[in-house]
Structures are given as C-alpha cells and as structure tokens.
Amino acid sequence: xxxxxxxxxxxxxxxxxxxxxxxxxxxxxxxxxxxxxxxxxxxxxxxxxxxxxxxxxxxxxxxxxxxxxxxxxxxxxxxxxxxxxxxxxxxxxxxxxxxxxxxxxxxxxxxxxxxxxxxxxxxxxxxxxxxxxxxxxxxxxxxxxxxxxxxxxxxxxxxxxxxxxxxxxxxxxxxxxxxxxxxxxxxxxxxxxxxxxxxxxxxxxxxxxxxxxxxxxxxxxxxxxxxxxxxxxx
Amino acid sequence: xxxxxxxxxxxxxxxxxxxxxxxxxxxxxxxxxxxxxxxxxxxxxxxxxxxxxxxxxxxxxxxxxxxxxxxxxxxxxxxxxxxxxxxxxxxxxxxxxxxxxxxxxxxxxxxxxxxxxxxxxxxxxxxxxxxxxxxxxxxxxxxxxxxxxxxxxxxxxxxxxxxxxxxxxxxxxxxxxxxxxxxxxxxxxxxxxxxxxxxxxxxxxxxxxxxxxxxxxxxxxxxxxxxxxxxxxxxxxxxxxxxxxxxxxxxxxxxxxxxxxxxxxxxxxxxxxxxxxxxxxxxxxx
Ligand SMILES: Nc1ncnc2c1ncn2[C@@H]1O[C@H](COP(=O)(O)OP(=O)(O)OP(=O)(O)O)[C@@H](O)[C@H]1O
Ligand SMILES: [Mg+2]
Numbered sequence: 001x002x003x004x005x006x007x008x009x010x011x012x013x014x015x016x017x018x019x020x021x022x023x024x025x026x027x028x029x030x031x032x033x034x035x036x037x038x039x040x041x042x043x044x045x046x047x048x049x050x051x052x053x054x055x056x057x058x059x060x061x062x063x064x065x066x067x068x069x070x071x072x073x074x075x076x077x078x079x080x081x082x083x084x085x086x087x088x089x090x091x092x093x094x095x096x097x098x099x100x101x102x103x104x105x106x107x108x109x110x111x112x113x114x115x116x117x118x119x120x121x122x123x124x125x126x127x128x129x130x131x132x133x134x135x136x137x138x139x140x141x142x143x144x145x146x147x148x149x150x151x152x153x154x155x156x157x158x159x160x161x162x163x164x165x166x167x168x169x170x171x172x173x174x175x176x177x178x179x180x181x182x183x184x185x186x187x188x189x190x191x192x193x194x195x196x197x198x199x200x201x202x203x204x205x206x207x208x209x210x211x212x213x214x215x216x217x218x219x220x221x222x223x224x225x226x227x228x229x230x231x232x233x234x
Numbered sequence: 235x236x237x238x239x240x241x242x243x244x245x246x247x248x249x250x251x252x253x254x255x256x257x258x259x260x261x262x263x264x265x266x267x268x269x270x271x272x273x274x275x276x277x278x279x280x281x282x283x284x285x286x287x288x289x290x291x292x293x294x295x296x297x298x299x300x301x302x303x304x305x306x307x308x309x310x311x312x313x314x315x316x317x318x319x320x321x322x323x324x325x326x327x328x329x330x331x332x333x334x335x336x337x338x339x340x341x342x343x344x345x346x347x348x349x350x351x352x353x354x355x356x357x358x359x360x361x362x363x364x365x366x367x368x369x370x371x372x373x374x375x376x377x378x379x380x381x382x383x384x385x386x387x388x389x390x391x392x393x394x395x396x397x398x399x400x401x402x403x404x405x406x407x408x409x410x411x412x413x414x415x416x417x418x419x420x421x422x423x424x425x426x427x428x429x430x431x432x433x434x435x436x437x438x439x440x441x442x443x444x445x446x447x448x449x450x451x452x453x454x455x456x457x458x459x460x461x462x463x464x465x466x467x468x469x470x471x472x473x474x475x476x477x478x479x480x481x482x483x484x485x486x487x488x489x490x491x492x493x494x495x496x497x498x499x500x501x502x503x504x505x506x507x508x509x510x511x512x513x514x515x516x517x518x519x520x
Contacts, residue, residue: 074415086410103415
C-alpha cells in the first residue's frame with residue numbers, strides 16, 4: 001500500500017531520518033514504535049508530503065508519490081490523523097467531520113458516512129453541535145480519527161493516538177483501529193505506547209534516532225529482549 | 235439641528251461602510267496570510283480612478299464601469315500577489331515593507347498619470363428621496379446598500395460554501411486544513427485578490443460621491459485597520475460594524491468637537507474600547 005524506500009530527511013543540517021525503509025500491505029496494521037524524538041512524526045509527515053525527503057522514494061500502491069503535493073496524496077486515499085489531534089477548535093464536531101470529506105466528489109452527500117462514523121464513535125454523535133475546542137482530549141482524539149475517516153482513506157496514518165488518554169480510551173481506540181483493518185483499510189500506527197501498538201499490529205518497526213533498528217512480526221517483537229526492556233518496561 | 239445630526243449619522247454610516255469594506259479585506263488577508271496589507275488603500279485609489287476613467291473617458295455606464303474597475307483592481311491584486319505578496323506569507327514585517335513600498339510606487343504613478351488636480355465624476359445618480367422629513371441623496375443610499383450587500387454576501391459565502399469553510403478552517407489550523415486537502419497556496423492568493431477587489435469596489439463607489447486624489451486611500455486604510463482591530467481581527471460582520479461605529483463617531487463627533495481633529499475621535503474611541511475589551515467588540519465571532 002505505502003512504501004518507504006531508503007528515505008532520508010533533514011531539518012537544516014540535522015539528519016533526522018536515515019535510510020528509512022518500511023511498507024504497509026493492504027489491510028495490514030503496521031506499528032512504528034520509538035521513543036521521543038526518534039523520528040516518528042517526521043516519518044509520517046514525510047509520507048504525507050508535509051516534509052520533503054532529501055533522498056529515497058515513497059510509493060503509494062506502486063506509484064511514485066515522492067514529488068506529489070499533499071493534496072494529491074490525500075486524494076489518492078492517504079490520510080494522516082496528526083499528532084496532537086489538530087481539530088478545528090472553532091468548528092463544531094459536525095463541521096470538523098465535513099472538512100474531513102473536503103476532497104470528496106460527493107462531499108455534499110455525506111450523510112451516510114456521517115452516520116457511519118457516529119455509529120463508530122457514539123460519543124461524537126451526542127456532541128455533534130459542540131465546538132471541538134471545548135471537548136476533552138479523548139473526545140478530540142476520536143474526532144480527529146473520525147475526521148480522517150470521512151476522507152474515505154485507503155491507508156490511514158495515525159500519529160500517537162493514545163497520547164495523554166486514559167487506559168480505557170486507549171483500549172477503545174485500539175479496538176477501532178483493529179476494526180478498520182478488518183474492513184480492509186491499511187493502517188500505519190506510530191506510537192510511544194508500544195504495548196498498545198504491538199497489540200494492534202501484525203508487523204512493527206522500531207525507530208531509534210532516525211534509524212530502523214528492529215523490524216518484524218509484532219508477536220515476536222513483543223517478546224524480544226530489547227523491546228521488552230526499552231519500550232514495554234518489563 | 236435634527237437634520238444636521240441625521241445628516242452626519244448618514245454620512246458617518248456611509249463612510250463607515252467604506253471603512254468596513256476595506257476592513258473586511260484587512261481582516262481576511264490577515265487571517266489567511268498573516269500580514270496587514272496597508273496597500274489596500276492604493277487598491278481603493280486604483281478602483282476609484284478606474285471607475286472615473288471607464289465612465290468619463292471611456293463613456294461606459296457607471297454600473298458597468300464599477301464592474302470593470304473591480305476587475306482591473308483584482309487583476310492588479312493578482313499581479314501584486316504573485317510578484318510580491320507571495321513572498322511575505324506569515325511574515326508581518328516583510329508584508330509591511332512590501333505594502334509600504336507599493337503605496338509609494340502606486341501613489342507616485344497615479345500622481346504622474348492623473349496629476350494632483352482632483353477628478354470629479356459627472357453626477358452619476360442625481361436626486362434625493364424624502365424620508366420622514368429628512369433628505370437622502372439617492373447615490374449615497376445606493377452606495378450604502380451595495381456595500382452592505384457585499385459584506386453580508388461575503389459572510390454568507392464564508393459560512394455556507396466549501397471555499398468559505400476551507401478558508402475558516404485554514405485560519406484556525408493551516409496544517410490541518412492542508413491535510414484535509416485544501417490547496418493552501420491557491421487559497422491565500424484567492425483571499426489576497428478578493429481583498430483587493432473589495433478595496434477596488436470601495437474605491438469605485440467612492441468615486442461617485444467624492445472627488446479623487448492620488449492619496450485618497452491612505453487615510454481610508456488606516457481607518458480600516460482601526461475598524462478591524464475595533465471589531466476584533468477575524469470578524470466579518472464585525473468589520474462592517476467597526477467601520478460604521480468609527481464613521482459615525484467621526485461624523486457626529488465633528489458636530490460638537492473641532493472638525494480638524496475628526497480623525498482622532500475614532501482613535502480615542504478605539505483605545506477606549508480596547509481598554510475594556512482587549513480582543514475587540516466582536517471577538518470570538520466569525
Ligand atoms: N520542524 C522541525 N524543525 C527542526 N527539527 C525538527 C522539526 N521537527 C522535528 N525535528 C527534530 O527531528 C527529530 C525527530 O522529531 P519527531 O517529531 O519526528 O520525533 P517523534 O518520534 O515524533 O517524537 P515524539 O514521540 O516526541 O513525538 C527531533 O530531534 C526533532 O528535534
Ligand atoms: Mg511525534
């Protein structure tokens with residue numbers, strides 16, 4: 001679905017991603033785990049074209065998208081739920097969801113999809129007329145995911161959706177992610193919360209200072225010595 | 235006395251809607267590109283002279299001349315954006331430098347072409363209507379109504395169309411808007427051009443009421459920035475009311491206070507309002 005091939009990224013002279021190669025297959029959940037400043041957000045921003053790589057290539061369903069602007073990537077079904085939610089605080093829940101469908105040809109007939117995401121997140125349905133800025137962190141995270149879903153993604157990219165949430169909400173989001181994948185969506189999930197990410201994913205990559213240092217089956221990584229020590233804390 | 239006060243109220247309100255239409259451009263441009271475009275004053279001047287040219291020299295009917303003037307101003311706005319403003323996005327200081335430079339160049343050019351001799355449009359729409367014993371010049375009323383319609387129309391477009399929604403989303407969170415698929419560069423250019431077109435419309439209508447000088451826009455844009463701040467930056471309807479409040483304060487103020495200081499009254503009022511409401515009168519609204 002999406003594929004990184006030897007991607008390098010620099011912030012000025014700061015070499016932030018070093019020859020990152022990773023891929024997410026159709027309908028697969030792939031976790032990208034790493035500590036603070038490992039380069040997770042940078043990887044995802046590069047996927048969406050918010051940051052340009054200095055070397056390497058990006059492919060989406062086999063086509064090279066390295067030079068495509070963000071809009072075109074979104075149009076091809078690549079959607080990012082950004083770090084820190086980034087909801088439109090002065091818009092209501094419903095208006096936020098509508099913006100999620102901005103690029104769709106049928107954007108004036110989205111009621112069925114609105115109903116679908118409301119069914120997925122009943123809490124949003126109750127609050128559809130509430131301003132997003134006045135909602136709790138957990139509700140905003142759900143809204144950010146729901147807004148992403150309104151774009152009808154084929155590949156959904158999530159940046160630390162569990163950040164700052166209570167364990168029960170983290171579990172709820174994990175369940176939602178699994179459910180989306182069973183419906184055929186490809187998911188790239190960046191997390192510091194390795195337990196949550198590995199619990200969802202089939203495969204995972206471990207990012208350390210901009211390099212992929214470990215990769216493989218999520219079950220195997222869960223039980224590997226390094227991951228348990230450094231990321232699972234037991 | 236009643237007639238005098240009413241006359242000043244009306245004058246103030248009309249001048250106020252002119253402040254308001256420029257203020258709307260100031261607010262929109264600031265919200266989307268992060269710069270205060272003081273050059274909107276020269277775009278107003280451009281619109282005024284264009285309307286004068288298309289009516290008096292080219293002999294077009296005034297309403298057509300106004301449309302042409304708006305078109306010319308928008309085109310000039312597009313050129314200015316692509317050649318200059320494009321490089322000042324979200325950079326207040328560079329934006330200021332570019333707009334001040336543009337004022338100097340365009341005012342000097344206008345002076346060269348049109349000279350300092352004031353230009354008068356032949357009377358576009360003579361006649362008055364009587365209303366409850368008061369006399370209203372038809373043209374003034376028309377200008378007032380057209381400007382109101384454009385400002386409310388802009389508000390409706392911003393709240394009800396996808397472009398408006400995209401603009402408002404962008405003003406709240408540029409990167410999130412980009413992630414929704416908003417073409418942000420195009421949106422910024424569109425807003426800059428629309429704002430210059432609004433200023434051009436203001437100028438073209440101004441031309442039907444007052445005589446024209448190359449510097450006519452500079453005072454207006456200062457008042458417009460005042461009005462936008464008074465209303466609270468970002469408020470569309472607020473820029474109308476900010477403009478009208480300013481215009482009326484000046485109009486009525488100059489009955490009771492020395493006329494020479496009329497440009498100060500609005501400023502005093504602005505400071506007073508901001509003391510009590512630091513975010514402006516209409517803060518928190520669209
Ligand atoms: N806009 C930027 N300008 C300069 N350096 C940046 C920028 N964004 C990120 N970096 C640097 O790139 C490195 C990777 O940052 P990144 O945000 O990708 O990490 P992360 O894995 O997402 O961390 P976190 O878990 O804290 O979100 C860091 O050293 C950071 O300082
Ligand atoms: Mg991050």
